[in-house]
Amino acid sequence: MSAFAPHEILPDSLLTRLHERAASHDRENTFPDDDLADLREAGYLRLFAPRERGGAGLGLAEVSVLQQRLATAAPATALAINMHLVWTGVAKVMADRGVDSLRFVLDGAVSGEVFAFGISEAGNDLVLFGSDTQATPLADGSYSFTGTKIFTSLAPAWTQLGLHGLDTSDPDNPRLVYAFVPRSEAVVTRDDWDTVGMRATQSRTTELHGAVAPADKVVRKVAPGPNADPLVFGIFSVFELLLASVYTGITRRALNLAVDTAQRRHSKKSGTNYAQDPDIRWRIADMALAYDALPPQLAALCRDVDDQVDHGTQWFAHLAGMKHRAVSTAKQVVDEAMLVAGGSSYFSSSELGRLYRDVLAGLFHPSDPESAHATVASAWLGPIKG
Known part of the structure; x- marks a missing residue:
């Protein structure tokens, strides 16, 4: 190659x-x-x-x-x-x-x-381990799905929606069903995406009114709750690491903008550009130190997924931690970049102002801060007893 x-x-x-x-x-x-x-x-x-x-x-x-x-x-x-x-x-x-x-x-x-990602549901903090969407088995092996998915990115453009729903047709053996449904009259996309940031994603709400996934597009049936099924691991690993990649890219852009601004802005007090100001230099160095840790961590974890390295019970902690760290660092660095740039960055026309709004979305993607900390705590301390 x-x-x-x-x-x-x-x-x-x-x-x-x-x-x-x-x-x-x-x-x-x-x-x-x-x-x-x-x-x-x-x-x-x-x-x-x-x-x-x-x-x-x-x-x-x-x-x-x-x-x-x-x-x-x-x-x-x-x-x-x-x-x-x-x-x-x-x-x-x-x-x-x-x-x-x-x-x-x-x-x-x-x-x-x-392909679009139809997993998130309002109020469902189980995420991959549960669903409020009803999955109903049909005679030919297909499934119909009824429920509401939120944050469906690519809403105007997707042709196949990968989703999950709960099949309770056997009360003693409920199953989470993962499948793909095409666009049809049974799928309603609300025009409700008017957010603070990440507006171009158009991650609109999706209503499923008996949307049918053909039998050959029903890909997995797993027990609800935490499990190590290959599909669950695949979704968690790729989702977390690619999310971390996006926010790491935002971090790099904010750092670049801060450097460019420091070199262009001049202080009337000192007569030199802000790149010569000790406080600004310290601030940008701090941003660079935070950013520098992200790409190698991402590269290492991504390679481990590619190479099928077995991290055992630490895998989910590594993945949730990487996403959380990337999002937190992105927000921190954008905050610092705005201070370097000054009041002009507060205008909505400023690219830094847009990045400031965009990074906020990272707080709402799974794993959110609470979930990430719970996952890492369980990996190191074991589950809560009782």
């Missing part, structure tokens, strides 16, 4: 176009159809698919680098496309472990399908 070259997949010219559009999509609260078209043309939707089946044949470590790079230009676009990459990444993780039930996802990505 030839050497991985991020600049060939995401050339500077493409990133410049995406960056130039980001402000207007944020301001107008619109979906970046033009970005999606450009990324599709660049082969971005089929990054995880094997080369012999028309894909790029990349692993999670390589896609993480690309997502960091994309997020420096257009964070909301990166976050939106993340959800397609989650499902295609999960398909690769499972295939690497000998489970080929998601092969159609990789083939679909090559043929132009856009």
Whole structure:
């Protein structure tokens, strides 16, 4: 295989176009159809698919680098496309472990399908371990799904929605059913995405009114609650690490903007630019120290997923911790960058002002701070007794 070259997949010219559009999509609260078209043309939707089946044949470590790079230009676009990459990444993780039930996802990505992530539900803090959506088995092996999913990124563009629901047809043996449903009249997408930040993701609410997943798109039935099923591990690992990648990219962009601003701004008091100010230098150094820890941590964990390293009971703690650390660092660095830039960054037209709003979304993605700390505490101390 030839050497991985991020600049060939995401050339500077493409990133410049995406960056130039980001402000207007944020301001107008619109979906970046033009970005999606450009990324599709660049082969971005089929990054995880094997080369012999028309894909790029990349692993999670390589896609993480690309997502960091994309997020420096257009964070909301990166976050939106993340959800397609989650499902295609999960398909690769499972295939690497000998489970080929998601092969159609990789083939679909090559043929132009856009996959969305339909897991989140209002008030459901069980996330992967439970669902308020009703999954009803049908005679031909298909399932119908009735419920409401929130934060459905790519809402205007997806062609297949990967989701889960609870099958209680056998009260003594309930099962969480994972499947994919196509767009149909049974799927209603609300036009309700008017948020503080990450507006271009258009992560609208999705109503399911008996939406049917064909039998060959029902991919897994697992017991509710925590478990080590390959699909659950695949979703958790790819979701957490690609989310961390997006927020790491935002961190890098905020740091770059702070450096550029410090070199351009001049102090009337000293007569020199702010890059010569000891306090500003300390602040930017602190930002760089925080950022520098993220890419190598991400690379190591992504490689471990690719190489099937067994971290045992520590895996979920590593993954939740990485996501939490990336999001917390992103918020901290953007805060510091705004202080370096001064009052101009408070205007909505400022890129730093947009990043300030965008990083807030990280607090709401699983694993949220409470869940991350609970996961890590259980890994080190064991579960709470009683």
